[in-house]
Amino acid sequence: MRARDLTSDFPTVTVGTAIMEAARLLAERDLPGLIVVDGRGLPLSVLPGTQVLRLAVPAYCQQDPALARVVDEAHADRFLRSLAGKTVQEALPSQPRELPISDPDATVLELAALMARTRSPLVAVVDDGRLLGAVTLQALLDWAVAA
Template identity: 75%
Template sequence: MRARDLLADFPVVGPDTPVLEAARLLAEQDLPGLIVTGGDRAPLTILPGAEVLRLAVPGYCQDDPALARVVDEAHADAFLDRLDGRTVREALPSGRWRELPITDEDATVLELAALMARTRSPLVAVVRDGRLLGAVTLQALLDRALGA
């Protein structure tokens, strides 16, 4: 089985897309992440949903989870308000050194799984000649690998 056999259309965002728009897309379509593309629709990177949360959750709550408990419920429920006016670019993980979860349509299931594990990405962008064909999600990969 190859990447092309697990391929699905997948929504994309650009680096300058408002991150609140990206968060809504993640929620409405129950996605594990989004593909970030450039002007030519070539994939640049993957934005895992957890990175959107990282941008929204105050650093002091990430550093000391006990502090999150002392924030009153009204303010705790509004933590996504911190995303207003911010872009996808700001939510992307820092460091260009990291391997991108992008492969070609001939990748095997094991290659896809290894790439997801290595990059800690819930999806892999699949390309042909630098153009996005779609994506393989962790769920699709596990469903097929487990025979579900």
């Protein structure tokens, strides 16, 4: 099995996309993350859904989970509202990391190793300077478990 066999069309965003729009896309399509592309449509980064949460959850709650419990339920239910006016750029890590990008000939083990090494729930598949789509962790595991 090769990357091309597990690749599916995948939505993309840009660094200028509103983070709330990205969050809606993640939720509506039940995605583990999004591919962030440049003006040519090539991957710049992968934005895992957890990074969106990291931007939305107050730092004090991340540092001390007990503080999250003291926030009343009405306010806790609306924590994503803090993302208003922010862009995808603000959710990306400040230090560039290895991009989870593969060619279509990569094996399932190569994809799994790349996902594990980059801690990414998806791998962008690029061929001849064109984004073909992505292989998700779910697609990879579905195939691996059945093999």
